[in-house]
Amino acid sequence: MTAVETGSTGEEIAGGDVLAVAREQVLERGEGLTQEQVLAVLQLPTERLGEALALAHEVRMRWCGPEVEVEGIVSLKTGGCPEDCHFCSQSGLFDSPVRAAWLDTDRLVEAAKQTAKTGATEFCIVAAVRGPDAKLMEQVRAGIAAIRAEVDINVACSLGMLTQAQVDELAAMGVHRYNHNLETARSHFPEVVTTHSWEERWETLRMVRAAGMEVCCGGIVGMGETLEQRAEFAVQLAELEPDEVPLNFLIPNPGTPFAHLEVPQGADALMTVAAFRLALPRTVLRFAGGRELTLGDLGAEQGMLGGVNAIIVGNYLTNLGRPAEQDLDMLETLKMPIKALNDTL
Amino acid sequence: MEPAGDAAERPFCAWCGGARAEGDHASCDRRLATVDPPRHCPRCARRMIVQVDPMGWTARCSRHGESTGASGFA
Numbered sequence: 362m363t364a365v366e367t368g369s370t371g372e373e374i375a376g377g378d379v380l381a382v383a384r385e386q387v388l389e390r391g392e393g394l395t396q397e398q399v400l401a402v403l404q405l406p407t408e409r410l411g412e413a414l415a416l417a418h419e420v421r422m423r424w425c426g427p428e429v430e431v432e433g434i435v436s437l438k439t440g441g442c443p444e445d446c447h448f449c450s451q452s453g454l455f456d457s458p459v460r461a462a463w464l465d466t467d468r469l470v471e472a473a474k475q476t477a478k479t480g481a482t483e484f485c486i487v488a489a490v491r492g493p494d495a496k497l498m499e500q501v502r503a504g505i506a507a508i509r510a511e512v513d514i515n516v517a518c519s520l521g522m523l524t525q526a527q528v529d530e531l532a533a534m535g536v537h538r539y540n541h542n543l544e545t546a547r548s549h550f551p552e553v554v555t556t557h558s559w560e561e562r563w564e565t566l567r568m569v570r571a572a573g574m575e576v577c578c579g580g581i582v583g584m585g586e587t588l589e590q591r592a593e594f595a596v597q598l599a600e601l602e603p604d605e606v607p608l609n610f611l612i613p614n615p616g617t618p619f620a621h622l623e624v625p626q627g628a629d630a631l632m633t634v635a636a637f638r639l640a641l642p643r644t645v646l647r648f649a650g651g652r653e654l655t656l657g658d659l660g661a662e663q664g665m666l667g668g669v670n671a672i673i674v675g676n677y678l679t680n681l682g683r684p685a686e687q688d689l690d691m692l693e694t695l696k697m698p699i700k701a702l703n704d705t706l
Numbered sequence: 707m708e709p710a711g712d713a714a715e716r717p718f719c720a721w722c723g724g725a726r727a728e729g730d731h732a733s734c735d736r737r738l739a740t741v742d743p744p745r746h747c748p749r750c751a752r753r754m755i756v757q758v759d760p761m762g763w764t765a766r767c768s769r770h771g772e773s774t775g776a777s778g779f780a
């Protein structure tokens with residue numbers, strides 16, 4: 362839903378024009394926008410998109426620097442998940458063409474090697490589960506040990522909801538960062554997932570932080586949320602103070618309840634990128650899935666010049682990305698250095 | 707991007723599994739060329755077991771075996 366479609370502009374907020382306020386508050390003082398202010402950015406007319414992106418870029422450069430964090434991800438266990446996240450082709454509750462598959466340790470290590478070759482500093486092991494069982498924890502343990510023996514890269518995990526004991530185990534295995542997305546605003550979550558709650562996800566994130574792992578938490582834009590809910594989500598993420606926020610754009614997957622939704626529009630997605638950067642000035646803001654359909658090549662560059670400072674290179678879990686070289690070439694063209702491993706520790 | 711083979715031997719859409727001779731598969735082809743690996747065997751339309759990894763994909767049909775490919779728009 363673009364501002365043009367809603368017919369509102371929302372440029373003026375208490376204190377004046379929202380981008381002028383953001384320049385003083387976010388760029389100069391490093392304080393993220395409030396919910397009302399984020400909404401005003403999301404409601405800006407498309408003619409002001411360039412201005413919003415330029416300011417978001419300045420904020421990123423000032424508070425994060427020019428480096429780009431590169432990550433690769435791989436699905437250790439694909440499909441057959443008992444949860445009902447309405448966007449997800451890996452739910453076993455939907456008539457999705459995605460079938461269950463497991464990756465063996467050799468191929469996991471190979472995927473980590475391929476990722477490291479791109480200059481990436483993060484490699485995230487992902488499983489389609491509500492939460493890990495003993496078998497999965499064992500595979501993760503073996504996988505991390507095997508990667509550690511051969512590849513110089515930070516290992517992250519995304520294994521669903523955790524118990525305290527599992528959090529402690531993963532921290533002891535040396536997991537650098539844990540991903541668990543809140544996916545959308547708390548008020549919209551029941552329209553997206555019914556088999557578990559937003560609060561259960563929050564609880565996992567709280568334990569992850571307390572155990573000393575970095576917190577990676579983002580969501581998906583374009584799941585029928587209103588602009589108000591998008592602003593609500595940005596501010597809820599800011600309250601969490603995550604180390605990283607991956608921003609996905611909906612890929613309507615066949616067989617899922619969201620198969621009928623439209624791919625988010627590029628201008629709408631880019632305004633969201635700018636608004637999230639202005640809400641989260643110091644966070645690693647990562648382009649994740651869906652940018653290929655929503656933004657194309659040009660939009661990806663605009664996003665990198667509009668507040669994004671991290672990318673997933675190569676393929677995703679069940680979807681394909683553009684070839685890694687294309688993204689690496691883009692970073693070179695934009696003169697954005699890749700963050701080195703010793704800067705992440 | 708579909709598994710290799712002669713077009714005449716690939717009567718089914720690798721994205722939706724429908725007969726290529728019936729209906730319009732332009733949007734299926736767009737998805738295959740950008741964000742999706744093949745999910746159905748183009749020879750028999752069976753759903754395949756697909757593993758995506760950072761630089762490619764492997765798809766296995768229980769009847770027609772394995773095929774592999776690189777990222778979406780290489």
Ligand code: SF4
Nearest residue numbers: 442444446449452489
């Ligand atoms: S918990 Fe994860 S894998 Fe399972 S349906 Fe939800 S998003 Fe998909």
